[in-house]
């Protein structure tokens with residue numbers, strides 16, 4: 001084969017397929033694509049407008065004043081010291097994650113199953129060996145220290161660097177790790193000298209504002225990625241940030257800047273200027289964050305209750321805007337309908353009900369486990385923000401379309417034998 005094998009990211013493909021069905025005029029329940037429903041604040045939008053004349057290339061690592069701002073912001077929010085020198089800015093965290101992978105030579109990469117769609121393809125593009133550490137519904141999709149110990153002990157090639165990617169609050173599970181859980185994992189990570197990429201892109205959307213960064217408990221080898229895509233509703237603006245460990249090897253930093261310079265050059269200058277405004281940790285930003293958390297908590301709870309009422313297994317979300325649905329209880333009934341894996345399940349659901357979910361397989365789950373990710377962002381974020389003060393009593397109204405979709409899902413799942 002002459003060309004590198006890399007499939008289009010599962011989330012983007014589903015979005016296109018959903019769009020095709022919608023174009024035919026049929027109703028579609030958009031649970032597939034996880035895009036923030038909240039627009040950036042007016043101040044941040046104005047800052048972007050005002051920066052339209054910034055046509056310059058900035059330094060690869062980003063504007064010094066933005067690196068300073070991001071360091072100060074996360075120092076304040078996460079409660080551990082960060083300097084501007086530790087921060088690299090890029091057009092989104094996806095290229096940062098890609099370049100971090102590329103900065104290591106033939107490493108052993110460990111991913112929890114489930115974990116976000118792009119980690120494994122990016123690791124394979126960088127010629128790393130990928131090991132999925134499976135989790136289960138019963139252990140809340142969390143990896144346990146004993147599992148890590150077993151995985152690292154069994155690893156061949158002591159010369160290979162070990163890398164693990166954690167993402168919490170998680171996509172696709174919506175769950176987080178407590179400080180105690182992180183500390184227990186850290187004992188094993190430290191023992192085996194593992195590099196940790198902590199993808200904390202949903203950290204500021206922890207529904208109770210209680211996120212603990214892995215860099216607080218494992219500062220020496222944690223690379224934190226974050227950015228504007230989720231908490232500032234600006235995924236398409238493309239602004240990501242990496243926080244390196246304070247004593248990161250010079251070669252790692254140089255490799256990342258070198259890779260950045262040979263791929264994206266820099267994050268767009270106007271976006272970096274707007275980000276200066278987003279990373280202003282004042283009352284406006286705090287109110288915006290608190291409102292989003294409150295809304296996602298209330299809507300997440302309403303959606304979760306409706307799913308449980310359909311007979312599905314799912315854990316109540318703790319952060320971000322996803323739920324991982326476990327259809328395994330329906331395995332027999334689904335098998336009778338010719339559905340034996342998650343891809344068939346999502347395909348049939350989309351064509352027969354217009355409900356768009358992403359199969360767990362895209363997140364490293366076994367196909368036969370019959371899991372699928374639901375993003376609960378199909379609501380008017382602007383309207384919900386106006387209602388934030390009383391969202392607990394109005395969440396059902398805001399989530400009305402999604403509740404219709406869950407009803408369609410429940411009817412399809414629980415349809416009597418005679419209809420099959």
Ligand code: PLP
Pocket residue numbers: 034091092093094095116167170171199201226227228229235238239240
């Ligand atoms: N990491 C996770 C867990 C995500 O869900 C996403 C986007 O969906 C990304 C990274 C990529 O974010 P960005 O827009 O910063 O590239």
